[in-house]
Amino acid sequence: MKGNRIITIGRQIGSGGSEIGTEVAKRLGIKCYDKQLIELACNYGELDQDVLAAAEEKRPNPFFYSVPRQMQNDKTGRGIAINDMVFNVQSEVIRQLAEKESCVIIGRCADYVLREQPGVTSVFVYADMDARIRRIMEVRKLTRDDAITLIKKTDKSRRNYYECYTGKRWGAGASYDVTLNSAELGIDTCVDLICHLYNRKEEGESQD
Template identity: 30%
Template sequence: MKEQPYVITISHQLGCGGSYIGKKLSEEFHIPFVDRDILKQIASKLNIAEEDLEHRDERLSSFWEEFTRLQLYTEPLAGGELQYYPSDKELFYLESEYITRIVNESSAVILGRGGRYVLRDHPRHASIFITADLPERIKRVATLFQITEEEAKDKIQTNDKERAAFNRAFTKSDGLDTRLYDLSINTSSLGLDLATRIASDAIHFKLDI
C-alpha cells in the first residue's frame, strides 16, 4: 500500500528567512518546494499575466483595486473575449484547490498561501512558523530589495498589516498566534541554519520519517 504523502507548511513574516528555511527543508527531504509556482499556475489557468496576481499575494484588494477588477471583467479584450480577474475570495479558493491537489499527489513544502489553514486537517502535516526581531528583519529586507532601512521598515509594516487582514478574512485566525503551529522559531535568536536543523528534527519526530 502506497504511503500517504506528507506536507510541511511554513508560515512566516517578511524578512525572517522563511523562504530560505523552506528551500533547505525541501532539499533535505527531497520533496517539491511550492511558493510562487501557485500564482504562475493560476495565472496560466485563467489566461492572465502572473504580474496581475503577484501584487495581491496574501493581501486583500483595496476598494479601488476591486473596482478596477470589476471594470476589467466587463470590458472585452481586442479579440472580443472578456478578461477575467478573480476576486480575493476566488483567488484564495483557487490557491487552496491547487495546494490540496499538490499534496494529494506528492509530499511537499508549502510556503505561505494560508497553507497551514488549508491543510489543517491533513493527517500528515507539520506546521512551522518563522519570525524574527524587527531590526534583523529590516536589515534583511533592505539587503534583499536593495532599499534603505527606512523603506524596508515601511515595507515590513505594510506587509504585516496586509497578511494580518488576509488571515482574519480567510482563515478567521491570528497568523501570529503560535498555538496554531507545531513549532515556532525566532531566527534572530538561533540563526537560519540552526533554525532549519531544529525544524527538521521536529518534522522527523512528528511525521515519523
Template identity: 35%
Template sequence: MDNFVVTFARGFGTGGKAIASQLAKELGIHCYENRILTLASQLSGLDENVFQEVNEKLREEGGFTSFLRGLPRAKGYISRNEKFKSDDRLFEYQSQIINELADKESCVIVGKCADYVLKNRPNVVSIYIEAPRAFCVERTITNMGVTPEVANATIERTDKFRADYYKYYTHGNYWTNPVNYDLTLNSERVGVENCVKTIEQYLIIKGFIKADMIKPAGELI
C-alpha cells in the first residue's frame, strides 16, 4: 500500500501524545514526536555551509531516517514557561523535515503544524485530541507528579504557546478549529484506548490500512 501520514495536534494533558505513540506501535510505523522534530529543527541555527551539508544528506537514499536518529539529545528543548517567538527559518526547516518524512514512509507526526504543512497531500489524516480541563489536570498531576496549581499553569502556558505557534505559521488559522482536522476526539468521553481504535477504523475506511495490519500493543495509560 502507498505511504500515509497521521498528524496529531493535542491539548496538553489530553493523552494525545500517548494516543499517537500507541497508534504508531499498533500499525508498525514510526512516531515522530514533538521533541524529535524540535531536535532536528535546531539545526536551523547552523551556519550556511553546514546547512547545505544537511540538505545534501537529506537527498541521499536512506540518509534521512538515519540522520534523524543520529541527532544528539537537545539541551535547549522548548520550556513550558517560554512565550512563543517566531523563527521563520526554523519553521521552514521543520516543514522540510515533515515533507521528507511524508515522502519516504508511513508515519505518525505529532505537533509542528504538520496538518497544515501537509494539507495538500491526499494521503494525510489529521487528528485533534481535546479534553475538559479537569481531565487534563488530573492526567498532568499523575504523569508529572506536580500540584494542581502547577498542572493548571503548565496546561495554560503550553496550550497558549501551541495556539500562538499555530496561528502565526498557518497565517491566522486557529489551532482548535475542527475544520482543520479529519477527526476531533474528546479523550475523556471516548477514552484514550478507544481514540486509538477510532482512528484505526477511520484509516480502514479511508483505505490506508487493512484490519489485519493492526497489532495490539498493550494498555495505554
C-alpha cells in the first residue's frame, strides 16, 4: 500500500518559502500546514494559543523555564521549558498529519521530526539578502532598515531553534534533500521543481 508523501519546507524569511509551499499544495491538491499548526497544537495539547505562538520556533529560554502548572498535562509534559513543550506538542501533531495524509509542512523542524518517515522530501528555500529585503519591504510595507532588522532577528531565531532541536545546520545543503534559490530560480520554477519531486516519488512507489 502506498504511503503518504510529505514535503517539508524550511525557509529564510523573505525568500517566499511560505508562498511556494502554499502554491505547491494548491497545485497538487493537498493541504499546506503553516500557522495552522499553532491551532492544531493548541487543540491537541489543550494550550493557550497566545502562549504557544510566543514560544514556537524559538529555542528554550533559561529565564522562562517551566511550563505553568495550569498548562501541564500528560500531553504537554511537566517541569520542562515552555519552548520544549511547544516543540514536543507540535512534533506530535506533525507526525499525526504525516500518518493521516499527504501534505506540505512549513518550518517547525518538520524535516527532522519526520526523519524516519518514508515518503518525505525536505526542501530549504533561500535567497540573497537584497531580494529578501525588497520582498519584505513590499509585502510587509516596511522601510529598508526595518526590513533588515526583521530579517536578521528572524534568521537568528530560526537558526537557533533548528540547530537546538535537530543537531543539524539550518540552511546547509547537507541538512536537506534539496535547497532552492528562489531569487535565481523564481517562485514558479521552485514550485515546478518541488511538484516534480513529489510526483517522482509517486512514480517510484507505483513501480515497487
